[in-house]
Amino acid sequence: MYDVIIIGGGVIGCAAAYELTKYNLRVALFEKENDIATGTTKANSAIIHAGYDPVPGSLTARLNVRGNELAHEICKKLDVPFKETGSVVCAFGEEDDQTVKELYHRGVQNGVPGLRILNKEELRALEPNISDEATSALYAPTAGVISPWEYALAFAETAVVNGLELHLSEKVTDIKENTVVTEKGEYGAKYIVAAAGVNCAEVEGYVKEPDYVLKANKGEYFLLDKSAFGIVNTVVFQCPNKNGKGVLISPTVHGNIIVGPNAEAATDKTDVSTTAQGLDFVRNAAYKSVPSLNLSTNIRNFAGMRANTNNEDFIIRFVSPCFLSLAGIKSPGLASAPAIAEYVCELLSEAGLKTDKKESFTDSRKVIRFKELSPAEKDEIIKKDPAYGRVVCRCETITEGEINATFKTPIPPVSIDGVKRRCNAGMGRCQGGFCAPRVLDIIHKTLGIPKEKILKDKEGSYVLSGGAL
Amino acid sequence: MTDVIVIGGGPAGLAAAISARDNGASKVVIIERDTCLGGILNQCIHNGFGLHRFKEELSGPEYASRFAGNLENIEVLTDTMVLEVTTDRVVRAVSRQHGYMELSAKAIVLAMGCRERTRGAISIPGDRPAGVYTAGAAQRYLNIEGYMVGKNAVILGSGDIGLIMARRMTLEGAKVHACVELMPYSGGLTRNIVQCLEDFDIPLYLSHTITRIHGKNRVEGVTIAKVGPDRKPIAGTEFDIECDTVLLSVGLIPENELTRGAGIPIDRRTNGAFVYENMETLSEGIFACGNVVHVHDLVDYVSAESERAGAAAAKYALGEKALGRVIAVENGEGVSYTVPQYIRPENCGKTASLFFRVRNVYRNVRITVRNGEKLVASFNREHMAPGEMESIVIPVSLMGDAEKLTVSIEEVK
Amino acid sequence: MAKLICIVCPKGCHLTVDETTFEVVGNNCPRGAAYGKTELTAPTRVLTSTVKIENGEICRCPVRTKGAVPKGKLFEIMSALREVTLVSPVKIGDVVIQNVCDTGIDVIATRNV
Numbered sequence: 004m005y006d007v008i009i010i011g012g013g014v015i016g017c018a019a020a021y022e023l024t025k026y027n028l029r030v031a032l033f034e035k036e037n038d039i040a041t042g043t044t045k046a047n048s049a050i051i052h053a054g055y056d057p058v059p060g061s062l063t064a065r066l067n068v069r070g071n072e073l074a075h076e077i078c079k080k081l082d083v084p085f086k087e088t089g090s091v092v093c094a095f096g097e098e099d100d101q102t103v104k105e106l107y108h109r110g111v112q113n114g115v116p117g118l119r120i121l122n123k124e125e126l127r128a129l130e131p132n133i134s135d136e137a138t139s140a141l142y143a144p145t146a147g148v149i150s151p152w153e154y155a156l157a158f159a160e161t162a163v164v165n166g167l168e169l170h171l172s173e174k175v176t177d178i179k180e181n182t183v184v185t186e187k188g189e190y191g192a193k194y195i196v197a198a199a200g201v202n203c204a205e206v207e208g209y210v211k212e213p214d215y216v217l218k219a220n221k222g223e224y225f226l227l228d229k230s231a232f233g234i235v236n237t238v239v240f241q242c243p244n245k246n247g248k249g250v251l252i253s254p255t256v257h258g259n260i261i262v263g264p265n266a267e268a269a270t271d272k273t274d275v276s277t278t279a280q281g282l283d284f285v286r287n288a289a290y291k292s293v294p295s296l297n298l299s300t301n302i303r304n305f306a307g308m309r310a311n312t313n314n315e316d317f318i319i320r321f322v323s324p325c326f327l328s329l330a331g332i333k334s335p336g337l338a339s340a341p342a343i344a345e346y347v348c349e350l351l352s353e354a355g356l357k358t359d360k361k362e363s364f365t366d367s368r369k370v371i372r373f374k375e376l377s378p379a380e381k382d383e384i385i386k387k388d389p390a391y392g393r394v395v396c397r398c399e400t401i402t403e404g405e406i407n408a409t410f411k412t413p414i415p416p417v418s419i420d421g422v423k424r425r426c427n428a429g430m431g432r433c434q435g436g437f438c439a440p441r442v443l444d445i446i447h448k449t450l451g452i453p454k455e456k457i458l459k460d461k462e463g464s465y466v467l468s469g470g471a472l
Numbered sequence: 473m474t475d476v477i478v479i480g481g482g483p484a485g486l487a488a489a490i491s492a493r494d495n496g497a498s499k500v501v502i503i504e505r506d507t508c509l510g511g512i513l514n515q516c517i518h519n520g521f522g523l524h525r526f527k528e529e530l531s532g533p534e535y536a537s538r539f540a541g542n543l544e545n546i547e548v549l550t551d552t553m554v555l556e557v558t559t560d561r562v563v564r565a566v567s568r569q570h571g572y573m574e575l576s577a578k579a580i581v582l583a584m585g586c587r588e589r590t591r592g593a594i595s596i597p598g599d600r601p602a603g604v605y606t607a608g609a610a611q612r613y614l615n616i617e618g619y620m621v622g623k624n625a626v627i628l629g630s631g632d633i634g635l636i637m638a639r640r641m642t643l644e645g646a647k648v649h650a651c652v653e654l655m656p657y658s659g660g661l662t663r664n665i666v667q668c669l670e671d672f673d674i675p676l677y678l679s680h681t682i683t684r685i686h687g688k689n690r691v692e693g694v695t696i697a698k699v700g701p702d703r704k705p706i707a708g709t710e711f712d713i714e715c716d717t718v719l720l721s722v723g724l725i726p727e728n729e730l731t732r733g734a735g736i737p738i739d740r741r742t743n744g745a746f747v748y749e750n751m752e753t754l755s756e757g758i759f760a761c762g763n764v765v766h767v768h769d770l771v772d773y774v775s776a777e778s779e780r781a782g783a784a785a786a787k788y789a790l791g792e793k794a795l796g797r798v799i800a801v802e803n804g805e806g807v808s809y810t811v812p813q814y815i816r817p818e819n820c821g822k823t824a825s826l827f828f829r830v831r832n833v834y835r836n837v838r839i840t841v842r843n844g845e846k847l848v849a850s851f852n853r854e855h856m857a858p859g860e861m862e863s864i865v866i867p868v869s870l871m872g873d874a875e876k877l878t879v880s881i882e883e884v885k
Numbered sequence: 886m887a888k889l890i891c892i893v894c895p896k897g898c899h900l901t902v903d904e905t906t907f908e909v910v911g912n913n914c915p916r917g918a919a920y921g922k923t924e925l926t927a928p929t930r931v932l933t934s935t936v937k938i939e940n941g942e943i944c945r946c947p948v949r950t951k952g953a954v955p956k957g958k959l960f961e962i963m964s965a966l967r968e969v970t971l972v973s974p975v976k977i978g979d980v981v982i983q984n985v986c987d988t989g990i991d992v993i994a995t996r997n998v
Binding site for chain 2: 226276279281299304374389390391392397400434440454458461462463465466467
């Protein structure tokens with residue numbers, strides 16, 4: 004019998020696991036895929052929003068602002084790449100100028116620190132490549148960019164270190180009162196927390212017909228080469244207006260530029276394909292903010308699914324006495340994750356879960372990133388482990404030592420993309436063209452999996468069809 | 473101190489190092505990131521290399537061995553990755569064996585080669601399953617490791633590596649359903665169209681492209697459409713092919729991260745460093761050669777160019793600087809780039825060689841070199857195509873006091 | 886008249902070959918004339934592939950036919966190559982299969998392993 008079972012290994016489920024393992028509780032997390040952070044968590048804008056956007060007084064407003072505050076702290080503790088770049092919401096004309104003012108007031112009401120309205124000149128000083136058409140902007144210094152999957156991994160790995168029982172590749176198929184039914188077995192729990200992302204309605208439906216309508220929404224992106232870095236310094240948003248929310252251009256923590264997304268109502272929530280129309284839309288919209296943006300430096304397109312519902316706010320409440328559902332966690336879900344986790348603990352505690360703090364909770368994590376080491380440190384680590392002297396991913400300068408280290412983490416990878424999410428090998432401009440065969444070889448040797456069984460990512464994504472005849 | 477450090481042990485680096493030694497450099501070092509020398513030639517097991525140089529049709533490894541067997545008095549650091557090069561000619565590198573190293577040299581030759589363009593570079597829409605590879609990655613899996621990447625393939629792009637892989641996969645029992653080329657002409661050598669596609673009845677769709685990749689986890693198929701003169705897909709011409717693999721042969725990009733890091737100016741047309749007649753970059757004492765400067769189609773030419781770079785690097789290391797006035801070479805009608813971009817006539821000997829690519833397929837035209845309106849030289853050609861590198865040799869005596877020369881393609885008068 | 890593209894070298898000359906006299910027009914060298922005739926009478930190709938190798942630093946050794954072999958025998962030779970397992974050391978030029986599939990041509994290694 005578990006105290007709490009969490010359903011879903013996205014950033015929300017992982018953050019909840021991290022928070023719950025601070026207490027003397029037996030916690031398990033079930034994820035249907037072979038790794039954590041493979042859904043919405045790995046395919047979004049990677050922004051820790053400041054919190055001026057949500058309607059004042061809403062749950063989202065509160066959790067966003069609190070989540071932003073916590074992110075600063077947690078990323079330091081758990082060694083997650085995070086940069087407080089700040090963000091600007093750009094106005095293009097008088098109507099937008101009004102919106103910027105409204106957003107400013109919202110932000111102040113929400114308790115967002117440091118907000119400022121920039122005039123045209125101030126905006127250009129901050130963002131020299133911004134379009135001449137931009138008339139003013141809302142500047143939010145506390146907004147930042149993060150590596151979303153590393154954030155989720157940091158939560159989950161720390162949770163595992165502190166006793167979380169992680170069940171990967173185990174899809175939950177039903178919930179019967181206090182029992183979670185999966186493909187592999189049945190597990191009892193005092194409380195069940197569903198953090199199923201775009202599958203929130205399906206999972207909630209095991210208990211009770213949802214009282215909201217899921218309106219899954221797809222967004223497509225460009226990820227530009229590092230040579231484009233510097234084109235913007237902050238997260239550059241456009242004012243939401245009658246034509247839509249606009250697209251953003253933002254640096255990433257890894258030194259790339261991300262551009263997107265569009266917003267397309269999805270008929271199939273598993274369809275995260277990109278489309279010519281969607282990419283064209285993003286392209287054209289992005290030029291509005293930065294006309295000199297060079298999209299020919301694109302290294303990857305991707306699309307992510309967002310768990311939008313007919314309710315603007317996050318939907319977090321008990322659906323049955325033991326079933327807490329986290330539904331409609333769309334943007335700013337990533338920014339709110341640690342605050343949602345705190346809130347989950349509060350709600351469970353109020354419902355009667357005994358929450359005694361553990362005496363010893365490991366609240367730190369360290370990742371060796373070779374390229375960030377000083378020359379002396381580089382030399383030292385190679386002398387200690389020669390594998391750090393061999394660069395496997397040349398675009399990102401990721402060494403064999405770093406790849407080997409991923410297999411010694413609390414949640415070792417099982418696929419090439421799993422390795423990528425943990426140490427960035429294959430993230431660069433050649434997109435694994437050079438290093439994937441080498442990473443595949445390391446997986447083969449480390450895990451003893453035959454090469455033709457090794458996956459790129461999810462189940463079924465085999466890389467090789469077999470030995471040559 | 474080292475006379476010449478050569479970065480890269482592929483065909484360019486090998487030829488440059490040997491040439492530097494043969495031209496009097498006493499300490500020459502090759503730094504190679506792989507565990508063996510030869511670079512991409514090791515996986516290019518097909519024949520056709522060395523016809524110009526050795527009058528023989530060698531396979532890639534055989535061609536490489538002709539150079540790798542001639543490295544006496546050259547120090548080779550394999551399994552060593554260069555992290556940084558500076559314009560004061562310091563090279564920072566790491567290896568398993570030596571840890572972090574800082575090496576200084578009188579001259580440096582950049583010979584890092586190129587890499588393949590990927591799916592992202594051309595933004596093919598659709599799903600993102602496993603089974604989409606650059607042709608070179610598939611070649612490595614097959615020829616070095618002995619693994620097939622798939623059984624039913626469609627190849628996008630008719631670059632030589634793609635054509636070679638079409639034949640190679642067919643011989644290994646796979647079905648190659650089509651080779652799809654965006655342009656109205658092939659990007660590869662004509663002989664490869666014949667012996668890699670036609671020999672095996674693999675259809676070549678010119679003026680077509682892949683508009684969508686299907687398959688959630690592994691490739692299940694592609695949608696192909698005809699493109700118009702604007703190279704945009706024409707609605708209504710789409711058709712699907714079921715396959716488990718998409719190979720991309722859509723161009724090569726010189727690998728100039730180190731060059732950029734050093735702040736050496738790069739030509740947007742070649743994606744390689746600007747170079748003078750002796751392959752010296754605009755940063756004195758740093759030379760570049762092979763595919764890191766511009767993408768070649770024949771390794772024989774890489775070797776020849778690299779020998780010039782190696783010789784010049786040795787000369788520089790021995791204290792002889794290349795000086796004199798500079799003529800800029802400009803692109804006229806129909807020419808997409810030239811290498812070199814600058815000529816110092818006093819440093820040329822009697823002639824200067826120019827290498828370039830054209831923008832279109834041409835028949836019976838002439839290549840002209842002009843100083844303003846004045847014709848300096850002209851060369852007739854029966855056939856030219858963007859896929860084939862062209863070269864001309866201009867007598868220095870004809871350059872006169874020109875400040876710039878313009879190379880163009882013109883009608884035969 | 887048959888139209889061919891010469892594959893002897895990268896130039897790719899456009900040949901016209903008389904199907905009865907095998908006279909070749911359009912070639913830039915004598916090898917092109919020979920190619921034109923052979924291609925129409927008994928086309929041949931050089932085959933390159935790899936074979937398994939044990940105890941080497943790599944597990945595949947590249948090989949090629951030392952000369953051109955009948956085009957129709959390419960797949961048969963591929964099958965023959967699948968049966969071969971070399972043991973390191975192997976040197977460039979070492980014969981891997983003598984007179985492969987009765988073509989009179991040897992298959993040789995093209996890399997030192």
